[in-house]
Amino acid sequence: MAGITARICGICPVSHLLASAKTGDKILAVKIPPAADKLRRMMNLAQITQSHALSFFHLSSPDFLLGWDSDPAKRNVFGLIEANPDLARAGIRLRQFGQTVIEKLGTRKIHAAWIVPGGVRSPLSEAGRQWIVERLPESFETVQLALGLFKHLLDEQFQAEMNIFGEFPTLYMGLVNGNGEWEHYDGSLRFTDSQGNIVVDGLNEDDYHRFLGEAVEPWSYLKFPYYQPLGYPDGIYRVGPLARLNVCDRIGTEGADRELQELRDRAGGVATSSFLYHYARLIEILACLEKIQELVDDPDVLSPRCRAQGGVNQLNAVGVSEAPRGTLFHHYQVDENGLLEKVNLIIATGQNNLAMNKTVAQIAKHYIHGSEIPEGLLNRVEAGIRCYDPCLSCSTHAAGQMPLHLQLVAADGRLLNEVYR
Ligand code: NI
Numbered sequence: 351m352a353g354i355t356a357r358i359c360g361i362c363p364v365s366h367l368l369a370s371a372k373t374g375d376k377i378l379a380v381k382i383p384p385a386a387d388k389l390r391r392m393m394n395l396a397q398i399t400q401s402h403a404l405s406f407f408h409l410s411s412p413d414f415l416l417g418w419d420s421d422p423a424k425r426n427v428f429g430l431i432e433a434n435p436d437l438a439r440a441g442i443r444l445r446q447f448g449q450t451v452i453e454k455l456g457t458r459k460i461h462a463a464w465i466v467p468g469g470v471r472s473p474l475s476e477a478g479r480q481w482i483v484e485r486l487p488e489s490f491e492t493v494q495l496a497l498g499l500f501k502h503l504l505d506e507q508f509q510a511e512m513n514i515f516g517e518f519p520t521l522y523m524g525l526v527n528g529n530g531e532w533e534h535y536d537g538s539l540r541f542t543d544s545q546g547n548i549v550v551d552g553l554n555e556d557d558y559h560r561f562l563g564e565a566v567e568p569w570s571y572l573k574f575p576y577y578q579p580l581g582y583p584d585g586i587y588r589v590g591p592l593a594r595l596n597v598c599d600r601i602g603t604e605g606a607d608r609e610l611q612e613l614r615d616r617a618g619g620v621a622t623s624s625f626l627y628h629y630a631r632l633i634e635i636l637a638c639l640e641k642i643q644e645l646v647d648d649p650d651v652l653s654p655r656c657r658a659q660g661g662v663n664q665l666n667a668v669g670v671s672e673a674p675r676g677t678l679f680h681h682y683q684v685d686e687n688g689l690l691e692k693v694n695l696i697i698a699t700g701q702n703n704l705a706m707n708k709t710v711a712q713i714a715k716h717y718i719h720g721s722e723i724p725e726g727l728l729n730r731v732e733a734g735i736r737c738y739d740p741c742l743s744c745s746t747h748a749a750g751q752m753p754l755h756l757q758l759v760a761a762d763g764r765l766l767n768e769v770y771r
Pocket of ligand 1: 359362742744
C-alpha cells in the first residue's frame with residue numbers, strides 16, 4: 351500500500367509513503383527501530399523543504415515580484431528568471447537540495463518505495479551524508495535571503511493582501527510533540543483557536559472520526575472536513591505551515607524559533623491571515639534545514655538496523671503524519687491475510703477546503719462591486735487559493751485540465767457575469 355499510495359501524487363509522494371507506512375507499522379504491531387525513525391524524519395524534512403521551495407520560488411514569488419496584474423504568460427518561474435536570475439537560481443537549487451536528499455536516502459527522486467511498514471529499506475550512505483553536509487550552508491543562505499525578501503515585501507506593499515487573502519478566525523490543527531513543540535512526523539494532534547487558546551490537546555489519530563467530520567457538496571470533488579464538535583461548516587479549521595506554527599508552543603531549533611517569534615510579534619499574536627502561509631513556509635524550511643543538520647551528525651542515520659519485521663497483527667489502523675500542506679491521515683482495514691478491505695484518506699488540501707472557499711469569497715467581496723468583474727480578479731483569486739499551496743492531484747478526482755472559471759451569482763441565483771481562463 352505504501353508503494354501504491356505514493357503514486358497518488360508526484361508532488362508529495364513521501365507524505366503518502368509515511369502515512370501509509372505508519373498505518374502499516376500498526377497493522378504489523380511493530381515498534382520501528384530508532385534508526386528508521388530518524389531516517390524517515392530526514393526524508394520528510396527534505397520533502398517539506400523541496401515542496402515549500404517549489405511553492406515559494408516557482409509558483410508564488412512571480413506574483414510577489416512581477417505583480418498580480420502582470421501578464422499571466424510571464425508570471426511564472428521563467429518570468430522570474432528574467433526579472434531576478436539570482437533569486438530564481440537559488441530557489442531552484444534549494445528545491446534540488448531537498449529532492450537530492452530524498453534521492454540519496456531512497457535512491458529515487460520521486461516514488462521511492464523506501465519507507466516501508468516496519469521502518470525503511472536501507473540507511474544513508476557515508477557519501478550521501480557528506481553530500482548533505484556540503485550543501486547545507488548554501489541552503490541556509492537561500493532561505494535567509496527569501497525570508498529577508500518576504501519580510502521586506504510585507505512591510506512595503508502587502509497590507510491589502512494581509513487583510514483580504516484569508517484573514518478570518520478559524521481553528522488550527524497540527525501535530526505537536528510531547529513538549530508542545532512543532533512536529534512533522536509523529537506526536538499527537540492539537541487544535542487551537544485564533545486567540546491562541548488550546549481547544550483540545552493530545553488527540554490520537556485512531557479516534558479521528560470522533561473529532562473530524564467529512565462533509566460533501568454536490569458542486570465539488572473535494573471533501574470538506576470540519577471539527578466535529580462545532581458542526582458543519584462552523585467547525586472550519588486550517589492545517590499546514592501556518593497552522594503548525596500557530597498550534598506549537600515553539601519549534602525547537604534556534605533560528606526557526608527566532609523567526610517564529612518575529613512572525614508572532616508582527617501578527618500581534620496568532621497569525622490569522624492566510625497570506626502568511628508563505629511566510630510560515632519559509633520559517634518551516636529553516637526549521638527543516640536545522641533539523642536535517644542535527645540528524646546528519648547522528649550515527650544512527652548510517653545504521654543498517656532500520657527495519658522491524660512482523661505479520662498481520664491488527665486489522666484496523668490509522669496512520670498520521672504532517673505533509674507539506676498539512677496533516678495527512680490514512681485509515682486501512684485489512685483481512686486476516688493483510689488484504690485491504692477498506693481505505694479512507696483525509697488529505698491536507700481537503701482540510702483547507704472551507705478556508706479556501708472563504709478566502710475566495712473574501713477577495714471577491716473586496717474587489718467586486720455591482721455586476722462587473724474587474725481586471726486582475728482571476729489572478730487574485732488564484733493567488734488567494736495559492737496561499738494554501740493546494741495539491742489537487744492528492745485531494746480530488748479531477749482529470750485533464752483545470753481551467754479557472756469564475757461566475758458572479760446574484761442573491762436570487764441569477765448569473766450576473768462570468769470569466770474563464
Ligand atoms: Ni500531493
